[in-house]
Amino acid sequence: MKKTTLILVFLALGLGGFVYFTEVRGTNKQEEVTQTQQQLFNFTAEDVQSLSIQTQAMTINLERSNKPEPPKWLLKSPVDEVANDAIVSYLMDLLVGKGEKITSTDNIKISEFGLDKPLATIDIKLKNQNSHRLILGKSNFNNSLLYAQVDPDIQKDGNMQLFLVSNNFANAVNRELKEWQEVSKKEDDNIKSEPLPGLPETIKN
Secondary structure: OOHHHHHHHHHHHHHHHHHHHHHHHHHHHHHOOEEEEEEOOOHHHEEEEEEEEEOOOOEEEEOOOOOOOOEEEEEEEEEOOOOOHHHHHHHHHHHHOOOEEEEOOOOOHHHHHHHOOOOOOEEEOOOOOEEEEEEEEEEOOOOOEEEHHHHHHHOOOOOOOOEEEEOOHHHOOEEEEEEHHHHOOHHHHOHHHHHHHHHHHOOOO
16 A cells, blocks of 8 residues: 555544544533433522512512511512512412423533523522522523523532523513502402413423
C-alpha cells in the first residue's frame, strides 16, 4: 500500500473519530436527562405568609390575614382589599403539589424553556421569613405541562435543574384583577353552582 494511501486512511479514521465524539457523544450527553417526581417545595399552605405573582400583564401582591375568621387572604396591590380565598387556594394547592424534576447533565440555556421571558414569576414568603421563587416557562412539546424553575438562585452545581409542572399553573396566574378580588354575596349567589375552571390535575406517577 502506498504511503499516500496510508496517510489518507489514517486521516479518514481520525476524522471519523472526531465526528463521533463531537456529534454522537455530544448528542447522547444532551439526552442524558433523568426525571423524578417530587414536591416542588417543602412547605405547607399554612406556612405561607405572602405571595407576589408577576405576570406579563400585572403584579398581584397577596398577604395572609392575621384574623382567624375568613377571609384568609388580602389583596395589597394593585388594589388594597379582600382577596378571593378560593382563587388563592387554587394556586396554593399547585404550589404545594408535585412536579417532574428534570436534571440535565449538560449546560443549557434558560431561553430553551421560556424562562428568560417567563409566563409568571411567583415569589413566596413564609411565616418563618424564608423565601422561595417559582418561575414558569413555556409548555412542553405536547402542551400538557409547563417548564418551571424552583429557587433558581439556589443551585448545588452548574447544571440547570428544572421541573415539569401542571399546566393548570397558567390558569392559576393568568387572571384579571377582578378574579383576585372577593366575590360579593350577590355575585356569589349567581355563580355558586358553577365550578371553578381548570381544577388542578394530579401528575401521574
